[in-house]
Amino acid sequence: MLERLRRPWPDHRAERTLGAVSLSVGLLVVAMIVFVTIRAWPIFQHNGLSWLGGGGHLESQLAEMQATSVNPPPSAFHLLAWPLIYGTLLTTVIAVVLGLAIAVFSSIFIVELAPPRLRNVAIPVIRLLASVPSVIYGLIGILVLVPFVGNHLITAHEKASVQNVIELTGAGLGVTAVILTVMITPIMIALTCEALAAAPVSWREGAVALGLNPLRAVLAVTLKAIRPAIVAAAVLATARALGEAVMIQMVSGGRFFTPKPVDGVIFFFEPLRTLASSIVDFHEGIGAPALRSTLYAFALLLLFSAFALSVGGYLIKLPLRRYQTRG
Amino acid sequence: MSTFAPQAGRPASRPSGGRQPTGRGRRSSPWSWRWGDRIVLVCAWTAGIGLCVIAAAIVLYMGYRGVQYLRPGLVFSRPNVSTNQAGSGGFLDPLIGTLLVTLIGIVLALPLALASAVWIAEYGRPSWLARVVESSIEIVAGTPDIVIALFGLSIFQLGVLAPLSFTSQGGGVYGRSFIAAGAMMSLLAVPPIFAASRDGLQAVPGHMREAAFALGKTRIATIRRVLLPAVRSNVATGVTLGVSRIIGSTAIVLLLLGGLRIETQGGLAGLNVLRGTGSALTSYIYENSPAGEGGAPQKAYAAAFLLLVFVLGLNLIVDRIGRAQASSMGVTVAGAGV
Amino acid sequence: MNQHRRLRLRLSIAVAVGSLGVAAAPATALAAPTISISGATASYPLVSLLAQRYVKLKRHTVKFKIAQGGSTVGINDVASSRVSIGDVSRDPLPTDPKGLVFYPIAKYGICVVTNKSNTLSNLTPSQLVSIFTGKTRSWSQVPGASASGTIDLISRTSVAGVLTSFQTLLLEGKKVSSIATEEASEGLLKQQVENDPNAIGFVSNYQADLGGVNVVSYNGVGCSRATATSGQYAGIARFYEVTKGRATGAASAFIGWIESSAAARKIISSQWIPIK
Secondary structure (H helix, E strand, O other), rough: OOOHHHHHOOOHHHHHHHHHHHHHHHHHHHHHHHHHHHHHHHHHHHHHHHHOOOOOHHHHHHHHHHHHOOOOOHHHHOOHHHHHHHHHHHHHHHHHHHHHHHHHHHHHHHHHOOOOOHHHHHHHHHHHHOOOHHHHHHHHHHHHHHHHHHHHHHHHHHHHHHHOOOOOOOOOOOHHHHHHHHHHHHHHHHHHHHHHHHOOOHHHHHHHOOOOHHHHHHHHHHHHHHHHHHHHHHHHHHHHHHHHHHHHHHHOOOOOOOOOOOHHHHHHOOOOOOOOHHHHHHHHHOOOHHEEEEHHHHHHHHHHHHHHHHHHHHHHHHHHHHHOOOO | OOOOOOOOOOOOOOOOOOOOOOOOOOOOOHHHOOOHHHHHHHHHHHHHHHHHHHHHHHHHHHHHHHHHHHHHHHHOOOOOOOOOOOOOOOOHHHHHHHHHHHHHHHHHHHHHHHHHHHHHHOOOOHHHHHHHHHHHHHHHHHHHHHHHHHHHHHHOOOOOHHOOOOOOOOOOEOOOOHHHHHHHHHHHHHHHHHHHHHHHHOOHHHHHHHHHOOOOOHHHHHHHHHHHHHHHHHHHHHHHHHHHHHHOOOOOHHOOOOOOOOEEEOOOHEEHHHHOOOOOHHHHHHHOOOOOOOHHHHHHHHHHHHHHHHHHHHHHHHHHHHHHHHHHHHHHHHHOOO | HHHHHHHHHHHHHHHHHHHHHHHHHHHHHHOEEEEEEEEEEOHHHHHHHHHHHHHHOOOOOOEEEEEEHHHHHHHHHHHHHOOOEEEOOOOOOOOOOOEEEEEEEEEEEEEEOOOOOOOOOOHHHHHHHHOOOOOOEEEHOOOOOOOOOOEEEEOOOOHHHHHHHHHHHHOOOOOOOOOOEEEHHHHHHHHHHOOOOOEEEEEHHHHHHHHOOOOEOOHHHHHOHHHHHHHOOOOEEEEEEEOOOOOOOHHHHHHHHHHHOOHHHHHHHHEEEEEO
């Protein structure tokens, strides 16, 4: 039999084997979705979709989940997770909006404005920033930025003004948003640079011929032409920001708190939690069935939003097809 | 492509009065622009320079702290048994753990990703299956690490997979081991290897395949003898990207490698390490930072510096492969285009 | 034909050896049972030391896997048979699952600590309650405190046994205010108190004795191993090892050794208080 295996394979056997291996990869992914959904099902069973809403006291809900082990009563599955969803949306939106602006400006700089020597420095720099592990960002955040914010930026008066509601320690929305922006911007820069460089030169030269200055030509013409790439970059960056767990857990302050913009500057010092960072926070207690379903429900939500993002990105790019530039 | 850099060696064209044409040898001065454009110019320069400054700050700061705290003794001694790492003990175990997990991850991911890439690029029938496979790999690429880690926890704690970790006295399948972590890491590495190999295969010119067919080779023989060697550098790039993704993943290690020191499980040499628990550099950094247990930021800095050096090294390798491929592409194409 | 038979022979030998190996694996695993433990962070140093000594004593014929997570996590894990033994740092509660057996192994004191720069020396019970329930929010309202500004309450997450014991013994049964920052372990709580001049928290006497923080007396009695041993200090709680049903096998041998051997008693007496 080994003899048969050693002889050169006929094409149909090779095709079927390779196809089977590829199929198994696909099945693995399907298995992932199925397993996560099965584990998350009890939360949906007991709450329907209302667990996405707010109004409850998350600390006590999760405390009850952790306290019930073998046969939890239905009340243990009660969950109102809005603070987490709000925290996730807040950090993601701030980071992506800031990051997109910075990315567009940086790519214009790198592709159009930078002298060649600086450009040759900037490209490896971008690649470096994109590949730094998130735990190192978290380390710098928690050892440098958080003490800086806590000791030098938060005044005693500000602390006292919220002392009956929450404690300000420096770890909070501001540091989280800054580090998250730095983390996801390089990905966006890489994509937009590539697209800018590949944009048709003739369009821009036409604009310049009509009297626009070179920078304005880029802004008016090329940027619009690479809109599909910008959308792709934003989608990729949002997916990365949504899934960031460890770095956010290190610098976000770890409270089920919804930072309120009406608080002014204090808004940026208030702690929060996101879906992914909560999974890291509570994973040790995963033995409690109610808590396990909750964590898997968070994971399912993250999985679903990553999937919805790529579909949404595809839909947004459809009407932009007429530009037919690579991206 | 820069329209601002003066073209080397071109004579300055004569100004033709009034509004000056731009491009050939005559710069458009920003002082003549509208305010909006000037603001954008300033923003672009700030963004670009700022980015370089931030990157330099991160590297220099980590370098400074790393040089301050990293000693050879740390790299080659095992960690303390207790969670309080301050004082003595190094991070040999996490270092070995990182290498082990990366090895397992790549060993599992390479055949899967390569086979899928070859099948998609060369066969790809039925087309609905090709779409399913490509979409699922895309889904994995976009899945957060923490979700993959939870998935790993859910399957490796099933009784069926108990031999892959161990069962403690009392009945619970532990579910955390090097195999578990490595298997989930392979999911991380499959998308980069798949994408790089598939792009490489699709970029191989058709005449190479046709020449092989004309000589009577079957499709699979062509793939084995002609195409795969041609995309070696693409696969290498993909593998390096996969390795850097694996090395940087903390969530999977935190959840699926339950421990600090490498502890073996069972009696079979080799297999006992795979079934055992340990840690990796990323989880070691996390545990020793103020977010974890250790309260030993010096060790965290030292380990983080080492990790950064690895990642930088991997970046350099990707760079080299890219440059080698670019320079050798001409030779291959010309040589085969007879 | 000979080639085929030779190949088949080789294959069958390989399969036989392989199956032997697979069969041997669980056999060798049984030879070195693994006791998995999870639970309280306060008793982790003690249980780690005991386990280390026990492994050496038994000449490495038993292995330990010790995780943390908090007393409630330990109780949950042992009740669902995920671990062999649960570490718990509080007395059994009526809400605990049925069928668990609690074996007390040591006593420890719960000390109130502040930052080193804050030279607060004593708190009366009512002062302590007022601070930790959030009624008093500013250090200026606490006599004897040298810190100024907002009081930063550092507490533990709800799964912590030390929190439950602290509330029962020193807070007259009241709950810590929800304003307090919740840390996941003793080490983290102590770290936070060390870094924040306005912080106040509570840790076991093991952590307090390690130094780096200012230990506050309760009702005139200082908190240390000595006052805890003599019974003067009010906040004395117990560490338990919890099993599902009566302990059996390797777990039972380990717990029996802790309860009876002189070596174990020596380890316990070094930083904690023996039960008897």
